[in-house]
Amino acid sequence: MASHPPFLLQNTLTGKLEPLEPQDSNFLRMYSCGPTVYSYAHIGNFRTFITSDLIVRTARAIGWDVRYVSNITDVGHLTEDDVADAGGEDKMAKALKSKEGEQFANVYDLARYYADALNLDWQILNLLEPDVRPRATEHITQQIEAIEKLIEKGHAYETADAVYFDVGSFKEYGKLSGNREANQLEESVRDIVVDPNKRDSRDFALWKKDDKHLMQWYSPFGRGFPGWHIECSVMSMQYLGEHFDLHGGGEDLIFPHHECEIAQSEGLTGKPFADMWVHTRFLQVEGAKMSKSKGNFFTVRDLTGPESKGGRNINPFAVRLALISGQYRKPYNFTFKTLSDCIQNVERFQAVEKVAEEGLKNGDDAPDTLGDALDSCYERTLHAMLDDLNTPLAISAALEGSKLITKQETLSKASAEKVKAWLDKTNALLGLFKYDNGYNPATATTEDTLSTKVEHLLEARQAARNARDYARADEIRDELDQMGIEVKDTPNGPTWKKKAKI
């Protein structure tokens, strides 16, 4: 592996840009918080997941091995909560009672359904599969064991309603978020749910006793369910060890979730937990926070699905490109204007692939003229990624590379090989135009089939063009356009595609 600059990332723990230095050199162990599967994941969720994906891709590009763990939370979080004291209704139980939830026999079915949906969306956006995707419900025993140990060590105590983590016993509480003082919390929270038996209002639940709850397990503390922070401590340490390199998630998780994870984990082991914490900022859509009531709330399938299923038929790679067009740690405004630009750019990359294939097949034996320039483009792309995942810069370097290629009239075989290699490397890093996560879109049920009417119109237009009846040909093209079919003429004959609905 050629030498490269350090892999810099913004560490929330120190507030600084720092080189990522795995404990075992060239072997990165990272954990990324996944979603609670009570509904379809939305594009904001995926902005965060893509950040993790890009870290993995960048690490592999510089020759590191990566063990990448990302969980699925299939135990309900609670809708109304103080810092962590379960006071409200279980989110998944609530989903089950909603209109969409009626189709599910029980909360486990619901969780399974949305977990499967998450996996499919994950694949469609070309995110790499985690090496381990643990589920909270499959790690209940380990969570109970961790709680018992925390009690033993004096970091947790039991009340009539719950087992709480004793924040006062962990001096460094607040080191991630800056929320150190109990009074800060009390001043800000309006309708705080206070268990009179809690020693400190910052204390958070490790186990909630509740034998009425939809999801409940037996434990030494009585029937109930785990608090919502303990699962990530347990699962990350099980698959990555007590002290690992990087932990990521959305910015909202800084507090309380990750703050509590640190307290539990370090309280448990006495060792530092994760060295680097990387948080992705929230996405805005058309300048506003995503919300269903504002009508700017989108799931992956809303954008990429077929029109017949209420989707917009947008190239998934364009969605991916749009989501990484801003750097992960800066606020980013996702707009349909950007998305529509991204469709063009993704298609440009995909067109370059065809050019390369053509060159490999029919290129002449002239010497390569592109390799060096493309190597330099790739290097700029990689260096941009190593500099705190500077995706806008990385993308611009990649687009410049594509321009170098489309400038050529034809490609020699030698050049085509270089182009192919460049495309593969660039795609391995950014994942922007070709599936490399094992997903095969051909096996998916797309509805991109043409009605016989469309077939006939395409033929009729060709006939009109052949007869030089261009007025008629354009008329048919307009008609097809109205039907959502875009026709383009090329030297090799007309091509068509179903337009995205933006």
Add this chain to the structure above:
RNA sequence: GGUGACGUGGCCGAGUGGCUAGGCAGAGGUCUGCAAAACCUCGUACGGCGGUUCGAAUCCGCCCGUCACCUCCA
């Protein structure tokens, strides 16, 4: 009230004292029946006010504004 991020041309953004990044969009042109694609050409911006300096987007101060977290959320 506390904590943190951030304000560069239509958009995403490089840039840490002087040498007009880059990409995308847009405009004009070439080409093709037209359209699309492709190619060529075109952009002097840095929230405001002071200060430091020969010189500031870049350093200092104040102000203004945006966003987020502290409450379920990626």
